[in-house]
Amino acid sequence: MGAVPDVKRKAMLVERPGAMRAIESILKPQSDYAFYDMIVGNHGTGKTTLIRHVGHQLDGILYVNISPNSVSEETFAEEFAKAFHWTPATHFWHGEAADDREILVKVFNEFHNQAKVFKKNKGRSPVLVLDNIDCLAQANPKLLNILQDMAKDAADDGLYITVFVTSEGGAPIQMLGRSARSRLGKVMEIGDMNHDEAIDFLCNKRAVSESVAQDIYSLVGGHVGLLVSAVNELDSGQDFAGVRELLLGDARRVLRKAGMEQGGQFREAGIQIANHIFKHGRISRSDLYRISGSKSQGDQLLSLNIFTNVPRSRWVFFDTKLMEITVRALVENPSDQMMIGTFPEIRK
Numbered sequence: 001m002g003a004v005p006d007v008k009r010k011a012m013l014v015e016r017p018g019a020m021r022a023i024e025s026i027l028k029p030q031s032d033y034a035f036y037d038m039i040v041g042n043h044g045t046g047k048t049t050l051i052r053h054v055g056h057q058l059d060g061i062l063y064v065n066i067s068p069n070s071v072s073e074e075t076f077a078e079e080f081a082k083a084f085h086w087t088p089a090t091h092f093w094h095g096e097a098a099d100d101r102e103i104l105v106k107v108f109n110e111f112h113n114q115a116k117v118f119k120k121n122k123g124r125s126p127v128l129v130l131d132n133i134d135c136l137a138q139a140n141p142k143l144l145n146i147l148q149d150m151a152k153d154a155a156d157d158g159l160y161i162t163v164f165v166t167s168e169g170g171a172p173i174q175m176l177g178r179s180a181r182s183r184l185g186k187v188m189e190i191g192d193m194n195h196d197e198a199i200d201f202l203c204n205k206r207a208v209s210e211s212v213a214q215d216i217y218s219l220v221g222g223h224v225g226l227l228v229s230a231v232n233e234l235d236s237g238q239d240f241a242g243v244r245e246l247l248l249g250d251a252r253r254v255l256r257k258a259g260m261e262q263g264g265q266f267r268e269a270g271i272q273i274a275n276h277i278f279k280h281g282r283i284s285r286s287d288l289y290r291i292s293g294s295k296s297q298g299d300q301l302l303s304l305n306i307f308t309n310v311p312r313s314r315w316v317f318f319d320t321k322l323m324e325i326t327v328r329a330l331v332e333n334p335s336d337q338m339m340i341g342t343f344p345e346i347r348k
């Protein structure tokens with residue numbers, strides 16, 4: 001039943017044994033496990049790669065990636081049906097059902113039947129992985145509620161286990177605020193790689209020199225996605241100074257899009273929150289809400305990839321080391337128009 005697409009270019013992957021073991025324990029639950037789980041981590045920390053790498057080797061895992069194109073009930077149902085290789089006649093999708101909700105219910109019913117057969121044959125429940133559910137929190141929160149309720153019922157009935165994969169912010173906040181959280185089991189966090197893992201990746205997998213590897217680490221920390229971007233730029237002929245400008249430019253674009261430029265929506269609040277984090281190392285979610293003006297404004301700010309909230313905790317930090325460096329430059333030169341070349345030297 002199902003199959004998880006494998007990771008490409010396996011030889012380039014850095015080993016993350018601790019994270020891999022934790023993911024394996026989530027994807028291979030005990031036969032009587034009756035909860036649904038969550039895997040949480042910022043964008044680009046390597047969640048999808050780890051899940052595919054581990055999940056590809058296991059039987060009974062269904063993997064559904066939710067993209068901005070599959071956030072309606074119908075498009076989600078289509079992706080879901082594909083994941084367990086169910087291909088109903090075309091008129092099923094176009095015309096037969098009364099509405100999108102009915103299509104979704106029918107696909108789930110078919111999945112329930114297959115899950116029962118799997119369980120009877122293998123003596124354990126299949127696992128349904130829903131990746132990138134943060135797309136739903138923003139574009140179709142009702143569907144996320146439905147999926148969470150389905151996950152709870154399936155856990156209650158011992159039918160299948162659902163694993164929700166998400167960035168920190170909107171989706172976990174929405175899900176943890178509902179009564180269906182009573183059936184939430186594990187919440188696993190995928191964070192940055194540590195220093196040694198990052199240097200090992202740069203030097204041994206991507207043939208970067210030790211000194212450039214240290215420079216890269218002091219710019220982006222152990223964020224896998226940014227390490228990969230940095231190395232790809234080096235490979236295309238940039239020197240470290242060029243890579244640094246490119247990455248800082250990307251981060252500045254995020255700030256600009258988020259309304260932290262002069263006169264932007266979150267300029268004042270963003271700088272005040274940043275100053276608090278510089279001073280105290282972190283800020284509580286309630287202080288962030290207060291400074292932002294309201295909870296909804298604060299949640300919006302939390303979804304803009306500048307700050308990040310650790311789930312089930314009240315603390316907020318910078319999203320990445322790179323973002324911290326970029327915001328520090330903005331705070332230290334408030335009149336600056338986020339021009340290139342105004343960044344302080346990176347601290348080692």
Ligand SMILES: Nc1ncnc2c1ncn2[C@@H]1O[C@H](COP(=O)(O)OP(=O)(O)O)[C@@H](O)[C@H]1O
Nearest residue numbers: 012013014043044045046047048049224225228
């Ligand atoms: N263990 C790893 N070793 C090497 N590269 C990795 C590893 N994990 C992720 N990457 C790379 O980092 C980038 C982001 O990873 P991804 O799994 O998409 O993150 P997420 O799902 O958390 O957003 C991708 O380019 C991916 O190939």
Ligand SMILES: [Mg+2]
Nearest residue numbers: 047048131132
């Ligand atoms: Mg992903």
